[in-house]
Structure formats: structure tokens, C-alpha cells
Amino acid sequence: QVQVVESGGGLVQAGGSLRLSCAASGINFGVQNMAWYRQAPGKQRELVATISRGGSTYYADSVKGRFTVSRDNAKNTGYLLMNSLRPEDTGVYYCKLQLGLKDYWGQGTQVTVTS
Secondary structure, three states: OOEEEEEOOEEEEOOOOEEEEEEEEOOOHHHOEEEEEEEOOOOOOEEEEEEOOOOOEEEOOOOOOOEEEEEEHHHOEEEEEEOOOOHHHOEEEEEEEEEOOEEEEOOOEEEEEEO
């Protein structure tokens, strides 16, 4: 059974940092592409960052230069380091693993940034 579990969210003041983790089990993590999404209240889910199984990365313009996506295949875990957080970064952050036509989502972790 595949499980994807995010952790590391919380309440932080603007300018602060958080590191989210995405732990996977029951799956060959090393061959998966990984993506982080977020969903703010009343808004659609949006793509934040991706990292391919080969290590190539992509960032949304809104987080470029502030967020860093990484992965440790030996630990079956991906990360999203978020620096210089802003109130508009508030939302539920989701990790998605993808290989071919199969997607696996976590349950999300709440990030709240106060001004």
C-alpha cells in the first residue's frame, strides 16, 4: 500500500522559515517525480515546485529564490525548504508523487504565515 505523508507545517511569522517533508512508503521513491502544491482558502490548488527523478527542478515565480525543493532517495523523502515566508504563502501544502499516469497524493500539511 502506497503512503505519502507530509509533515513540518506550522505557524510562523512573516520572514520566517519552515521545512516540509514528504515521506513515502510502499513505492519506489527514487523513480518518482515529485511535486509540491498548495491551496489557500477559497483558491484553487497551485503548483509550487517540482523535482524530477533526475533532480531537475522547477519553481513557480511566486516562490522562486525563496523556496528550495530537494529529495533524499535513500530516505524515501522529499523536502521543501521555505525561507522568507509571506502571509500569501499560507495554505495547505501537498506532496504529489508521479510516475507515468499514476499520481499519489499526501493528505497535506497546514502552513500559516502571520504578518
